[in-house]
Amino acid sequence: MLEFIVAVLSTSGYYYLGNQPSGLGSSFTIPAGTFSYLAVDFSDADGALQPGDRITGEWEEVYSFQFTYVGNHEGNVVVALDDDYYFFTPSEDPYPDGATITPDTTSTFVFCFAAGTxxxxxxxxxxxxxxxxxxxxxxxxxxxxxxxxxxxxxxxxxxxxxxxxxxxxxxxxxxxxxxxxxxxxxxxxxxxxxxxxxxxxxxxxxxxxxxxxxxxxxxxxxxxxxxxxxxxxxxxxxxxxxxxxxxxxxxxxxxxxxxxxxxxxxxxxxxxxxxxxxxxxxxxxxxxxxxxxxxxxxxxxxx
Incomplete structure (x- = not known):
């Protein structure tokens, strides 16, 4: 199983706490008042991110935790932390309270490279x-x-x-x-x-x-x-x-x-x-x- 690091950066983007009672792949709903405004970024991530991969999270180099990658929804990421599920998106506009998210748990999340200066x-x-x-x-x-x-x-x-x-x-x-x-x-x-x-x-x-x-x-x-x-x-x-x-x-x-x-x-x-x-x-x-x-x-x- 691949290991990844998620680094939490400055304020730009949203994450949401939802609930997913039926296991991986089922829909979950964003309850009212559960989103926060911040940004996340992958580091030390080699290869492709696939459902079930473990992700090590780091917040401001102080607090570490682990996620399990669940899947993606419209190009955004769904992860699980213990029994809670989080939805990460860099959208400038928040999803409405009560929105339903159904992650795609079959597709590999592929990464590419850019360089050349x-x-x-x-x-x-x-x-x-x-x-x-x-x-x-x-x-x-x-x-x-x-x-x-x-x-x-x-x-x-x-x-x-x-x-x-x-x-x-x-x-x-x-x-x-x-x-x-x-x-x-x-x-x-x-x-x-x-x-x-x-x-x-x-x-x-x-x-x-x-x-x-x-x-x-x-x-x-x-x-x-x-x-x-x-x-x-x-x-x-x-x-x-x-x-x-x-x-x-x-x-x-x-x-x-x-x-x-x-x-x-x-x-x-x-x-x-x-x-x-x-x-x-x-x-x-x-x-x-x-x-x-x-x-x-x-x-x-x-x-």
């Missing part, structure tokens, strides 16, 4: 998933620094609400032909633009920089983080982008146990550049990105 190295561009600790990556100031950890986090598209989906920066959207190819990254991953670290989510304009629709994501995909000894700025598809900054705990990475601290221990010195996390914080010279206007003049170049 090109990272600049002394020997040329390398796909991020091909990097390993010790490999050199190029910083924007011309240094070749070793990666000390390549974090890998696996996500399931069904648990990624549209508002928190990956961000796609279209080729050329930042001006000067950058990025060289479409750059896809998480919304809280920052790019260095005009000396400011700007979270990708703050740049979304719905056209040249947009959230990837949930339906366009693979059922299961993987995102990668490159960590160096310092909080450096490297090149991803030619665009200056931050390396991983340890702040929220490594346990969210599938391969966190592979991390080996550098000599002298961990460093948590954040890059001194100011950070923009919301569109309203964008400097005036960068607001044209939000409106979908590329940065053409040299006074608005990236880096």
């Amino acid at each position: 090109a990272i600049a190295t002394p020997s040329g561009k390398v796909a991020v998933e091909a990097l390993k600790p010790g490999d050199l990556v190029m910083t924007t100031d011309g240094r070749a620094v070793p990666a000390i950890f390549i974090g890998r986090q696996t996500l399931a598209a069904i648990f990624v609400p549209e508002a928190r989906s990956l961000v796609r920066v279209a080729a050329g959207a930042l001006g000067d032909g950058l990025p060289r190819r479409d750059l896809v990254l998480t919304g809280d991953h920052a790019l260095m633009l005009d000396g400011v670290l700007v979270n990708a989510g703050a740049l979304v304009n719905g056209t040249t920089i947009a959230r990837v629709p949930r339906g366009a994501l693979p059922s299961r995909f993987t995102v990668y983080h490159v960590e160096t000894a310092a909080h450096d700025i490297i090149l991803a598809e030619g665009v200056p982008a931050e390396t991983y900054m340890e702040a929220r705990g490594r346990k969210r990475f599938d391969n966190h146990a592979e991390y080996v601290p550098p000599p002298g221990g961990d460093r948590r010195i954040e890059h001194p550049a100011p950070r923009v996390t919301a569109p309203r914080q964008l400097p005036a010279r960068l607001r044209c990105l939000v409106t979908g206007s590329p940065l053409h003049d040299r006074s608005r170049r990236v880096a």
Whole structure:
């Protein structure tokens, strides 16, 4: 039987407590007032999720519990915890009280992978998933620094609400032909633009920089983080982008146990550049990105 981990994340998506008196595969009803608003995400999930598989759950790295996967309903997941049954969905609108859920217990819940961002190295561009600790990556100031950890986090598209989906920066959207190819990254991953670290989510304009629709994501995909000894700025598809900054705990990475601290221990010195996390914080010279206007003049170049 496969083992999976479910990690509970921040507030986006719903889960419901229901009852299922007749065993796996039968319908159950959502009683009034039993749903809560949060998000869940698969980690360490290899292969396909099938009815009966056991799932280890973790809440904010404090409380662990186990589910049994029951089945899926319209692309959403039903699991059992002891004698209670839970229905997880990233829907922005709650199911009504009294809704009846009938899980499909015959289909395998299949996962797929996504990767490919090109990272600049002394020997040329390398796909991020091909990097390993010790490999050199190029910083924007011309240094070749070793990666000390390549974090890998696996996500399931069904648990990624549209508002928190990956961000796609279209080729050329930042001006000067950058990025060289479409750059896809998480919304809280920052790019260095005009000396400011700007979270990708703050740049979304719905056209040249947009959230990837949930339906366009693979059922299961993987995102990668490159960590160096310092909080450096490297090149991803030619665009200056931050390396991983340890702040929220490594346990969210599938391969966190592979991390080996550098000599002298961990460093948590954040890059001194100011950070923009919301569109309203964008400097005036960068607001044209939000409106979908590329940065053409040299006074608005990236880096």
